[in-house]
Each structure stands twice: as C-alpha cells, then as structure tokens.
Amino acid sequence: MQLCQGHGECMEEAPELFEVDYDTQVYPRVRILQPRPDPALRVRAEAAVAQCPNRVLSIVDID
Template identity: 45%
Template sequence: MKISIDGDLCQGHSVCMAECPEVFQVTEPQDGYPVVTVLVSEPAEALREKVTMAAKYCPNNVIIIED
C-alpha cells in the first residue's frame, strides 16, 4: 500500500490525523494554514483499516491509496 496526497486540496481539518496518527500529521505553520504531512508513505498492512478510514472521512478527498 502506498499513500500520497494532493496537498493543494488539503484544508487542514485533521480528520486524517485523528483516524491514523501513525501515518498523518497535521501541523500549523506560524504564517500559514494547517497542512497534512505523510509520515510513512508505505505503511504496514496492519494500518490499512485506519488509513482507509482517514481517506474515507477526509472532507476534501486528499488522500490517495494505491496497492
């Protein structure tokens, strides 16, 4: 499983981090809007359900999962 994001669409809702903090981290720069970072681009299979939930509930459909 490989994770990528469309950073242009991310609005920093942090739903992804709430669902799967092992993979997604949302940080708020001092001079900008919060934005997601993928901590692990190829996470272990054990995290598939959490990653899938993060992608499902991301309001902007930012998260892309490839097999």
C-alpha cells in the same frame, strides 16, 4: 497536498500515519508520516481516506 485544508480528520483516524503541520503560510496542512505503511495499518489508512472532507487522500497499491 495542495488541496488539503488541514482539517485533521485523517490524523484523528490514523495519528501514526498523519500529522497536522501548522507552520504553513495559508492554513494548516496534513503531513503524511508513512507513505508506505505496514499492511497492518491498512484499515486505519482506509478510515482516514474516508474521513477526508476534501477527498484529497487516496490509497494506491504498488506491487
């Protein structure tokens, strides 16, 4: 997540999927907690993607 600047908008939308890592050298970055979340969290994941100010996040469906 090189482009992440740690705004934490995704964490606000889906705290069970993302958390802010303050232990980075330059500025905080968001850590993905569940790379393959339960389908029940899909709506929250989509909201997190939509709120990312740097447009770093995306959802990729894997069959």
